[in-house]
Amino acid sequence: MGYVTGDDRRQPCLLPPVIDDHIEPDAPVRVIDVFVDGLDFLALGFERAAPASTGRPGYDPRDLLKLYIYGYVNEVRSSRRLERECKRNVEVMWLVGRLAPDHKTIADFRRDNGAAIVGACRAFVLFCREQGLFTAVLVSIDGSKVRAAASTLRVLDQSRIAEEAQKIDAAVASYLAELDQADAVDHGDGCQATTQVLAALRERRAELNRLAAHLDKDDRRLVVEGELDARPMGYRRGGKPPSYNVQIAVDADTGIVIHHDVTDEVNDLRMLHPMAVATRDLLGRDTLKVVADTGYSNGNAAAACEADGIVACVPAIRSVNNRGDGDQFDRSRFRYDPEHDQYTCPAGRTMHRKGPVNRNSLYYVSRDCSGCELKPRCTQAEVRWVSRHQHEDALERMTKRVADEPALMRRRRCSAEHPFGTMKRMMAGRFLTRGFRGTRAEMALTVLAFNMIRSINLRAQPS
Secondary structure, three states: OOOOOOOOOOOOOOOOHHHHHOOOOOOOOHHHHHHHHOHHHHHHHOOOOOOOOOOOOOOOOHHHHHHHHHHOOOOOHHHHHHHHHHOOOHHHHHOEEEEEEEOOHHHHHHHHHHHHHHHHHHHHHHHHHHHHOOOOOOEEEEEEEEEOOOHHHHEEEEHHHHHHHHHHHHHHHHHHHHHHHHHHHHOOOHHHHHHHHHHHHHHHHHHHHHHHHHHHHHHOOOEEEEOOEEEEEOOOOOOOOOOEEEEEEOOOOOOOOOEEEEEEOOOOOOHHHHHHHHHHHHHHHOOOEEEEEHHHHHHHHHHHHOOOOOEEEOOOOOOOOOOOOOOOOOOOEEEEOOOOEEOOOOOOOHHHHHHOOOOOOOEEEOOOOOOEEEEHHHOOOOOEEEEEEHHHHHHHHHHHHHHHHHHHHHHHHHHHHHHHOOOOOOOOOOOOOHHHHHHHHHHHHHHHHHHHHHHHHHHHHOO
């Protein structure tokens, strides 16, 4: 018995098959086509959303957006790889009408339409809500570090900048001395080459001056040469790689990413309130319930969320009792009296507030601890001090919500960490573009691709 054989490659076809016949009726590429055709490109701000009346015709931005979304859905992000897909991938040929733009045209579209691509991502979120795919009863907020395009070797501090600048100054002085010597003997051979080297050294010296000024202006210790928006961050041995802190707000029931942002914050402490407010405004609500992990525990954020009608559920970070051998009284043993704004120590003595707010905290001190039988278990200093956050009440209410409903943290973990794991795999763990403009456009395409896959899967689930 023989094998199943295909058609002869040289066999002509009088009636070639329609390309649409090669695309499955429920293929994701059809969803991409319908969604992009329904967008208002003028309102979103895409360049060339309306064709020019003169000059050479350009590519329709709708076709290029379809190409990019298809690429990110299928983990093909490089403009050169997308160029190749246009010539060999049947689904791409169907999607863009057998157009084959070059890689520079494809890359320029992503570079020049970053804000509009972010708007398209938000439009898909609102479309999913209109279709009833999510209700956002509870929103999970989480952050993760994503590697920047710049290398770890491009991370500089003031000492490295000063060291390289000193070497350049010495080299410039040496070349100038050579030029003076050549002028003295009236010998001009090699002067042109020396002048070119001097120009390159001076250009590099000016770049080092700009990097040093950037460090002074932003009050940072480190700067990433070639990608000033990135910052060394993350958790690894050795030097921390240049990265961005990507924030997402996810519907806890469906896993759809409602809002996202790319920031240069090295941690999540200041991100709870801005992420919650942006998500609430996107959904057009007056209030919103959000949950996050301890990395977002911040008294100022807790108070700001309450003022804006956001119900935040975040477990608070409490310092470890390291007094003495760890057996001395910690702050929880001291009772606060909000009416008189004072504490009572375990021995029953009153501790009064002293001084104004200092680094978001208030401090209370006992006037006299002498003769107290519990002093050896309380402090080794002359008197005992206790600190209290200026928004301690809001912080305690935020923590109590988690204690009253322990399942919130499990729902947060199941809903927020899965999208990050999937999207970072789709991105191969790092950005291809540089700077906020490029990385925000790239992240918007990744989130849009993830949400599109997620919505298709939700629709496919049996009711």
